[in-house]
Amino acid sequence: xxxxxxxxxxxxxxxxxxxxxxxxxxxxxxxxxxxxxxxxxxxxxxxxxxxxxxxxxxxxxxxxxxxxxxxxxxxxxxxxxxxxxxxxxxxxxxxxxxxxxxxxxxxxxxxxxxxxxxxxxxxxxxxxxxxxxxxxxxxxxxxxxxxxxxxxxxxxxxxxxxxxxxxxxxxxxxxxxxxxxxxxxxxxxxxxxxxxxxxxxxxxxxxxxxxxxxxxxxxxxxxxxxxxxxxxxxxxxxxxxxxxxxxxxxxxxxxxxxxxxxxxxxxxxxxxxxxxxxxxxxxxxxxxxxxxxxxxxxxxxxxxxxxxxxxxxxxxxxxxxxxxxxxxxxxxxxxxxxxxxxxx
Numbered sequence: 001x002x003x004x005x006x007x008x009x010x011x012x013x014x015x016x017x018x019x020x021x022x023x024x025x026x027x028x029x030x031x032x033x034x035x036x037x038x039x040x041x042x043x044x045x046x047x048x049x050x051x052x053x054x055x056x057x058x059x060x061x062x063x064x065x066x067x068x069x070x071x072x073x074x075x076x077x078x079x080x081x082x083x084x085x086x087x088x089x090x091x092x093x094x095x096x097x098x099x100x101x102x103x104x105x106x107x108x109x110x111x112x113x114x115x116x117x118x119x120x121x122x123x124x125x126x127x128x129x130x131x132x133x134x135x136x137x138x139x140x141x142x143x144x145x146x147x148x149x150x151x152x153x154x155x156x157x158x159x160x161x162x163x164x165x166x167x168x169x170x171x172x173x174x175x176x177x178x179x180x181x182x183x184x185x186x187x188x189x190x191x192x193x194x195x196x197x198x199x200x201x202x203x204x205x206x207x208x209x210x211x212x213x214x215x216x217x218x219x220x221x222x223x224x225x226x227x228x229x230x231x232x233x234x235x236x237x238x239x240x241x242x243x244x245x246x247x248x249x250x251x252x253x254x255x256x257x258x259x260x261x262x263x264x265x266x267x268x269x270x271x272x273x274x275x276x277x278x279x280x281x282x283x284x285x286x287x288x289x290x291x292x293x294x295x296x297x298x299x300x301x302x303x304x305x306x307x308x309x310x311x312x313x314x315x316x317x318x319x320x321x322x323x324x325x326x327x328x329x330x331x332x333x334x335x336x337x338x339x340x341x342x343x344x
Contacts, residue, residue, distance in 0.1 A: 033274060035306035037082045038074040039290035044089075044112070044281075044300035048153070051091045055151060060096045067091075067156060070302055075161075082276035082304050084162035084329045085255070089302075091153045092117055092146045100143035100174030105160040106208070106252040107136040110280060110325055111216075112155060112300055116148020121212055123182030126189070128154065131216025131282065133242060133325075135251060137208035138163075139170070143178050155280050155302065157327050159254040188212035192245050202246065209244040209251040223261045223323070234269040235343070236313065237262040250331040262286065262315040262322040270312040273341035275330040277305040284322025286315045310344055 003009050013019060021028075047068055054066060067088040071079040081087040089112070092098060100120070109119065111132045118127045119134060121142045126134055136142045146152060163169045184190075191199045192211045202210055222240055232238035238261040242251050250256040256275075262268075262284070270289070279288070285298045288305070289312045295303045305311045307329075315322040333339040 033308040035083060035276065035308065036074045037072045037080075037276060037304060037306035039293040039295060039304065039306060039309060040072055041295045041297060041301055041303035042070050043298070044302070045298075047089055051089055051153060052151070055091050055093050060092070060098060064101075065090060065098055072304065078161070078164065080161040081278055082161075082306060082329075084159060084165070084332065085276065085278055085327065086156075086158045086160055087278050087280075087302055088156040088158075089153060090156050091151055092144055093151055094146055094149050096146050097178055098144040099177045100141050100179050101172060102139050102141045102174070103160070103171045104138045104169045105158045105163045106138045106254055107142075107156065107158045108251070108255065108257065108327070109134040109136070110155040110157070112153045112280075114148075114150050114152030116150070117144055117146045117152045118185075119144045120179045120181065123179055124188060124212060125181050125183075125185045126212040127186055128152070128213075129216060131219065133214040133216075133219075133251075133257060135209055135212060135214075137206075137252060141174055141179055143174070145178070155325075157255065157257075157278065159252075159329075162254055162329070162332065186213065189215065193218065196245075198245050204246045207244070207247075207249070207253040209242075210246060211244075211251075214242050219259055223259065226261075228263065232261070235271045236260050236268065237266050237315075252331070253335070254329065254332050255327055256330040257325070257327045260313075260324040260326060262313060262324070264315060264320055265318045266313065266315040266322070268313040270310050270344040271341060272308050272310045272344065273330075274307050274339055275328040275333050276307040277311075277326050277328040279303050279305065280325045282323040282325050284315060284317060284320060286313065286317070286322050288313050 067090045070081050070087040111128045111130050118125045122140050242257040281297045281301045288295045291309050
């Protein structure tokens with residue numbers, strides 16, 4: 001059959017599940033990245049009211065994980081917080097147990113409020129306190145139990161948007177509802193609590209950190225030890241990275257975690273970078289200018305900086321620090337040689 005004209009040619013290609021590259025060059029090869037994620041902030045106090053409502057009206061047996069997903073307006077189907085990462089607020093009431101499961105996605109928990117919960121990760125009970133960072137690498141069995149007497153809430157961080165986009169996700173339920181304890185409580189933390197003094201009997205083959213919990217007591221001590229005579233990073237203040245003690249790299253191959261201390265009156269130099277960043281306010285109040293959007297934050301709020309968006313942090317207080325916990329897909333960017341930053 002002869003092709004009569006351009007319209008026939010283009011429609012014919014469509015029927016063959018083919019397309020002309022020259023019609024898509026501008027979209028496929030842009031001068032610079034443009035994230036579909038939108039600078040967004042989620043205010044904790046507003047979310048907390050809904051978390052408490054569902055805690056009272058939705059049994060944990062029905063929900064398995066009672067979590068409020070933080071869904072970016074630009075990433076609603078499928079839901080995500082930034083392009084490769086997710087954030088959610090989870091609540092567990094006294095006496096409740098969240099059943100055991102595992103998945104390919106890497107995960108962590110950063111505790112917001114309450115005490116008493118422990119998560120069992122591959123047989124090790126890891127206890128949770130406010131400010132603690134608890135790790136659950138991909139395909140580790142994990143469940144949560146709350147034997148104490150007040151609601152407990154934490155920030156969940158996962159990389160499932162990345163894993164699902166790669167079509168590499170698996171999920172399994174544990175054979176029983178919950179795991180039995182098979183290791184000493186908090187042993188993965190106790191073995192690595194002394195900084196650079198690492199146990200020699202732990203294998204160095206995994207890209208995941210062997211630490212189950214980075215306690216806030218140690219994190220705060222590290223921030224305080226630096227003192228006020230150090231300026232730190234001109235963009236992010238006194239920023240410390242949680243690391244894998246065996247190789248000095250990120251805690252997970254797909255997620256990098258940091259804590260940032262913004263000194264009183266801090267006004268960061270604007271910059272942009274290819275990684276997307278999710279920020280949780282540990283304490284203090286201030287603003288972050290992301291592109292043309294001004295985000296005003298307070299304790300426990302969560303906000304996002306999409307990749308290659310210009311941002312500038314400011315601590316609104318002149319007499320007290322602001323502290324942010326942040327996580328990003330920087331390890332992925334660097335491992336693929338895609339990391340780039342620009343000071344403005």
